[in-house]
Amino acid sequence: MTEFIPPATRWIDLPSPFPMKRGGTLHGGRVAYETWGTLNDARDNAILIVTGLSPDAHAASSDADPTPGWWEAMLGPGKPIDTGRWFVVCVNSLGSCKGSTGPASIDPATGKLYRLEFPDVSIEDIADGAAHVTRELGIERLACVIGNSMGGMTALALLFRHPGIARAHVNISGSARALPFSIAVRSLQREAIRLDPNWNEGRYDDATYPESGMRIARKLGVITYRSALEWDGRFGRVRLDSDRPDEEPFGLEFQVESYLEGHARRFVRRYDPNSYLYLSRSMDWFDLAEHAGGDVLDGLARIRVERALALGARTDILFPVEQQEEIAEGLSRGGADARFVGLESPQGHDAFLVDFDRFGPAVRGFLDAL
Amino acid sequence: MTEFIPPATRWIDLPSPFPMKRGGTLHGGRVAYETWGTLNDARDNAILIVTGLSPDAHAASSDADPTPGWWEAMLGPGKPIDTGRWFVVCVNSLGSCKGSTGPASIDPATGKLYRLEFPDVSIEDIADGAAHVTRELGIERLACVIGNSMGGMTALALLFRHPGIARAHVNISGSARALPFSIAVRSLQREAIRLDPNWNEGRYDDATYPESGMRIARKLGVITYRSALEWDGRFGRVRLDSDRPDEEPFGLEFQVESYLEGHARRFVRRYDPNSYLYLSRSMDWFDLAEHAGGDVLDGLARIRVERALALGARTDILFPVEQQEEIAEGLSRGGADARFVGLESPQGHDAFLVDFDRFGPAVRGFLDAL
Numbered sequence: 001m002t003e004f005i006p007p008a009t010r011w012i013d014l015p016s017p018f019p020m021k022r023g024g025t026l027h028g029g030r031v032a033y034e035t036w037g038t039l040n041d042a043r044d045n046a047i048l049i050v051t052g053l054s055p056d057a058h059a060a061s062s063d064a065d066p067t068p069g070w071w072e073a074m075l076g077p078g079k080p081i082d083t084g085r086w087f088v089v090c091v092n093s094l095g096s097c098k099g100s101t102g103p104a105s106i107d108p109a110t111g112k113l114y115r116l117e118f119p120d121v122s123i124e125d126i127a128d129g130a131a132h133v134t135r136e137l138g139i140e141r142l143a144c145v146i147g148n149s150m151g152g153m154t155a156l157a158l159l160f161r162h163p164g165i166a167r168a169h170v171n172i173s174g175s176a177r178a179l180p181f182s183i184a185v186r187s188l189q190r191e192a193i194r195l196d197p198n199w200n201e202g203r204y205d206d207a208t209y210p211e212s213g214m215r216i217a218r219k220l221g222v223i224t225y226r227s228a229l230e231w232d233g234r235f236g237r238v239r240l241d242s243d244r245p246d247e248e249p250f251g252l253e254f255q256v257e258s259y260l261e262g263h264a265r266r267f268v269r270r271y272d273p274n275s276y277l278y279l280s281r282s283m284d285w286f287d288l289a290e291h292a293g294g295d296v297l298d299g300l301a302r303i304r305v306e307r308a309l310a311l312g313a314r315t316d317i318l319f320p321v322e323q324q325e326e327i328a329e330g331l332s333r334g335g336a337d338a339r340f341v342g343l344e345s346p347q348g349h350d351a352f353l354v355d356f357d358r359f360g361p362a363v364r365g366f367l368d369a370l
Numbered sequence: 371m372t373e374f375i376p377p378a379t380r381w382i383d384l385p386s387p388f389p390m391k392r393g394g395t396l397h398g399g400r401v402a403y404e405t406w407g408t409l410n411d412a413r414d415n416a417i418l419i420v421t422g423l424s425p426d427a428h429a430a431s432s433d434a435d436p437t438p439g440w441w442e443a444m445l446g447p448g449k450p451i452d453t454g455r456w457f458v459v460c461v462n463s464l465g466s467c468k469g470s471t472g473p474a475s476i477d478p479a480t481g482k483l484y485r486l487e488f489p490d491v492s493i494e495d496i497a498d499g500a501a502h503v504t505r506e507l508g509i510e511r512l513a514c515v516i517g518n519s520m521g522g523m524t525a526l527a528l529l530f531r532h533p534g535i536a537r538a539h540v541n542i543s544g545s546a547r548a549l550p551f552s553i554a555v556r557s558l559q560r561e562a563i564r565l566d567p568n569w570n571e572g573r574y575d576d577a578t579y580p581e582s583g584m585r586i587a588r589k590l591g592v593i594t595y596r597s598a599l600e601w602d603g604r605f606g607r608v609r610l611d612s613d614r615p616d617e618e619p620f621g622l623e624f625q626v627e628s629y630l631e632g633h634a635r636r637f638v639r640r641y642d643p644n645s646y647l648y649l650s651r652s653m654d655w656f657d658l659a660e661h662a663g664g665d666v667l668d669g670l671a672r673i674r675v676e677r678a679l680a681l682g683a684r685t686d687i688l689f690p691v692e693q694q695e696e697i698a699e700g701l702s703r704g705g706a707d708a709r710f711v712g713l714e715s716p717q718g719h720d721a722f723l724v725d726f727d728r729f730g731p732a733v734r735g736f737l738d739a740l
Contacts, residue, residue, distance in 0.1 A: 116619050177607065179602050179606075180598070180602060180624065181597075183607075183626055183627065184601070187626075188630070190620050192562065215561070216558065219558050219561070223551070228550070232549050236549075236550065237657055249486050249572070250564055254557070256554050287607055
C-alpha cells in the first residue's frame with residue numbers, strides 16, 4: 001500500500017528483540033516521531049504527545065515540514081503548547097502505518113509485509129515504544145505527557161509502566177479502560193473491514209484494497225466522534241444543492257450524508273486497514289484495572305505523577321467525561337494534584353481537534369503553571 | 371426471499387390505484403394487520419398501533435396466534451393497553467415485508483417482485499395505508515393512535531392528513547422530523563447494505579442474500595437503539611467464556627460483541643433488505659414542518675387532537691427526548707391537552723420494548739383516563 005509518511009518524520013530503532021505484552025517479539029522495529037522547540041540543558045522542558053488511532057507524528061508544522069499538522073492550532077511558538085518554552089516530541093504509535101513499525105511494515109525474517117503475522121499490539125506496547133523514544137532522545141524525565149483519545153490510554157500505560165517518566169500529565173478525551181459501547185462501535189468497524197471480500201484476511205494490495213469496509217468504518221467513526229447536538233445546528237435537514245443529486249438508488253441527499261462521504265474519501269487508502277484493525281483492538285483490550293486486581297481507580301492510584309489535568313467534552317459518547325473524571329479521581333488517590341474539567345464543547349469526542357477556544361486555554365493554563 | 375408473516379395476520383386491500391406521496395401509484399396493494407379485543411357498538415373503543423421499522427402486525431398473542439408478540443407485555447387483558455376494554459388494531463407498515471405490500475411483493479403489472487421498481491415510500495403513505503385499514507374496519511374515529519419510533523412519525527402524519535381520525539394520541543420515542551444524527555446513522559446502515567455485492571441493486575435472492583450488509587446495518591441499529599449506560603452495567607468488560615473463543619482474526623472476545631452477534635443472527639434473512647432501505651429512507655424524509663412553512667411546531671399545532679402523551683427515554687440518542695418534548699409543545703399549541711414525560715430508562719431508544727416498569731404505567735395511566 002502507498003505509504004503516507006510526513007517528510008519531517010524521523011525514526012528511532014527499538015531494542016531488538018522488542019518483547020510484546022501479549023506474546024511475540026519484534027525484530028528491527030522502530031518508532032517514528034517529530035519534534036518542535038529545543039531541549040534545554042537541564043533536559044527538563046520536554047513534553048511528549050501520544051496520539052489517537054489515526055494521526056501521524058506530524059502534529060504541527062515546522063521548518064522541516066511547513067504543512068499544517070493535525071494539532072496545528074495547539075502546538076507552536078506562543079500557542080497553548082508553546083514551543084518557545086517546551087521541547088515537544090510527538091510519536092507515531094507502534095502498530096500504525098505512518099512511519100512506526102506495524103502490520104504494513106516488512107518483516108525482516110521473511111522480506112514480506114507482516115500483515116496478520118504482526119504480533120498483537122497492546123496499548124502497553126505503544127507506551128513502551130514511546131518511552132524508548134523519550135529515553136533515546138536523552139530525556140530522563142518528561143515535564144509532561146499529553147495523550148488524546150487512544151493516546152490518553154497510552155499516556156496512562158506509560159506512566160504506570162515507567163514510574164517517574166513524567167512530572168505531569170494531561171489526559172484529553174481519554175480513558176483508563178474501554179467500556180462496552182466503545183468496544184461495540186470498534187468491533188463493528190472492524191467487522192465492516194473484515195467482511196469486505198477485498199480484505200481477504202489481510203492480504204490486500206492497492207488493486208484489491210478493502211475500500212467499502214474502510215468507508216463504513218470511517219463513517220461510523222465520524223458518527224460517534226461527533227455529537228447530535230453539533231449536527232443539529234450545523235446541518236439540520238439541509239439538502240444537497242439539487243433535489244436528487246445522487247442518481248444512485250438510495251444515494252446522497254442530505255448535507256450530513258455528504259459530510260460523512262467527504263470524511264470517508266479523505267481517509268480510505270491513506271490508512272492501512274490491518275493497522276486500523278490492530279490499533280482498534282488494542283483499545284478494547286486496555287484496562288488499567290488489570291494491573292490492580294480489577295479496580296480501575298486502584299490502577300490509577302498506583303501511578304505517580306505530581307500534577308494532572310483530565311479533560312474532555314461533555315458531548316463525547318465514545319470516551320464520556322465520566323471516564324476523564326475517573327482518571328482525575330484515581331490519580332488524586334495516588335497523591336497527584338489532579339483536576340477534571342468537563343468542557344461544554346458541542347463537537348463530541350473530536351472536540352479536542354476543533355474546539356480550540358475551549359481546549360486551548362485549558363491546556364495552556366495547566367502547562368503555564370508547571 | 372422466504373416470507374415471515376405471522377399466522378394471525380390479515381389484510382385489507384388498498385384502493386387501486388393508490389397514489390403515493392412522492393410519485394407513482396400502487397395497484398393491488400394491501401396492508402396487513404391484527405386485532406385484539408372487541409369493537410363496541412358505539413365503535414368508539416378502538417386503538418390503532420403503528421410500529422417501528424421492523425416489527426410485524428403481531429404485537430401480542432391471541433387465540434389465533436398464541437406466540438408472544440413484540441409488545442406482549444403492553445397489550446392484552448388487564449395489561450397497560452387493556453384488550454378487555456379496547457379494540458386494538460396493529461398495522462404492518464406499507465413498504466414492509468411482513469404482509470403489507472412492499473418491494474418484496476409481486477408487481478401485478480409484471481408478475482415479478484417489485485424490488486427497486488417499487489415507488490418511493492413516505493411516512494405519509496404508511497399513514498394513509500393505516501387510515502384506510504381503520505376506516506375499512508368500520509372505525510370512524512379512533513379513541514387513540516399509538517405510535518412507537520418510526521410509528522411515532524406515522525401517527526403524526528396520520529393525525530395531520532386525516533383530521534378527526536383520533537381523539538387521543540400516544541407518541542412513544544417518536545419525532546416530528548428526522549434530525550441529522552439519525553439520518554447519518556440510517557444512511558450508513560443503507561450504505562452497508564448497498565455496498566454488499568450480494569445486494570446487486572436490489573436483485574438478490576435466498577442464495578445471494580446481502581447478509582454482510584444486513585449484519586452491519588442491524589448491529590449499527592442495536593448500538594444506537596441502546597445506551598452506553600445500560601451496557602456498562604450489563605456487560606462491563608466481561609469476556610466470553612474462553613480467552614479467545616473465536617479463532618477468526620479479530621473475532622468475538624467480549625460479551626457485548628456476542629450480544630450484537632446474536633441480534634444480527636436473529637435479524638438477517640428475516641427481513642427484506644429492500645424493504646429495509648425503503649422504510650429507512652422514509653424516516654429521513656419525514657418532516658412535519660414541510661407542511662407548515664418550515665416550522666415544525668406550526669406543523670404540530672395544525673394537528674387537532676384532544677389529548678396527547680409524548681414520552682421517551684432520556685438515554686435515547688436516536689430519537690432524543692427533546693423531540694418528544696417538541697411534539698407535546700406543538701400539539702399543545704394546537705389546543706390539545708398534551709403532556710411530555712421523559713423516563714429515566716437506561717435502555718435508550720429500545721426502552722419501550724423492554725422497560726415495561728416505566729412505559730407500562732405511563733401508557734396505562736393515559737389510556738385509563740380517556
